[in-house]
Amino acid sequence: MSDFVPTTDNDLLVWFDHFLTQMRADHEIAATDLAALTAANADFHAKIKHLNNAASLAKQATADKNDCRNNVVNLIRAEARRIKARSSYSDGQGAHLGIVGIRDSHDLSVSHPELSGTDQADGVVTLNFSKYTSDGVNIYSKRDNDANWQLLSRASISPYMDVRPLLEVGRPELRHYRAVYILKDQEIGHYSAELVVNCRP
Numbered sequence: 001m002s003d004f005v006p007t008t009d010n011d012l013l014v015w016f017d018h019f020l021t022q023m024r025a026d027h028e029i030a031a032t033d034l035a036a037l038t039a040a041n042a043d044f045h046a047k048i049k050h051l052n053n054a055a056s057l058a059k060q061a062t063a064d065k066n067d068c069r070n071n072v073v074n075l076i077r078a079e080a081r082r083i084k085a086r087s088s089y090s091d092g093q094g095a096h097l098g099i100v101g102i103r104d105s106h107d108l109s110v111s112h113p114e115l116s117g118t119d120q121a122d123g124v125v126t127l128n129f130s131k132y133t134s135d136g137v138n139i140y141s142k143r144d145n146d147a148n149w150q151l152l153s154r155a156s157i158s159p160y161m162d163v164r165p166l167l168e169v170g171r172p173e174l175r176h177y178r179a180v181y182i183l184k185d186q187e188i189g190h191y192s193a194e195l196v197v198n199c200r201p
Contacts, residue, residue: 108183113192138151
């Protein structure tokens with residue numbers, strides 16, 4: 001027989017609301033028990049709302065940062081092009097300004113991304129990765145009791161923010177990550193070393 005308590009947070013929230021409504025109509029339940037259930041229900045609603053708000057804020061902050069970075073990079077590249085178009089431009093001047101790229105001999109076909117992560121609490125994890133000459137990385141993840149790796153996202157800019165809520169509110173969980181380079185929409189090279197992040201509530 002399966003457990004009557006729903007597995008997902010949202011399903012549990014709906015189920016708990018219904019259960020509490022029925023308990024309020026049950027004249028045999030002790031007042032202290034009903035009060036405890038009512039308080040727990042209100043607290044669960046508040047924690048879920050806080051979690052959803054935190055995930056939304058983290059996602060928006062990442063999007064805002066990426067937009068700002070793209071604007072910065074576009075302005076810099078435009079100015080570098082104007083400088084290099086001058087008749088007085090020299091390689092020495094370019095090197096002095098730091099606008100000359102370094103030839104990258106990194107062979108993606110025999111390498112793997114360097115992957116690191118930082119827990120930000122409430123299920124939010126910041127993932128940093130090396131890119132070199134690739135178009136980005138595919139990030140895979142496993143969580144508690146997952147049997148297989150799941151593609152989490154394709155990321156072209158580091159860091160990537162994993163904003164999935166915890167499987168169980170208030171309970172820490174281990175998340176496993178690995179990444180592989182992407183070039184022209186194809187995975188290339190080897191998977192990174194497995195990264196394990198302890199996500200705290």
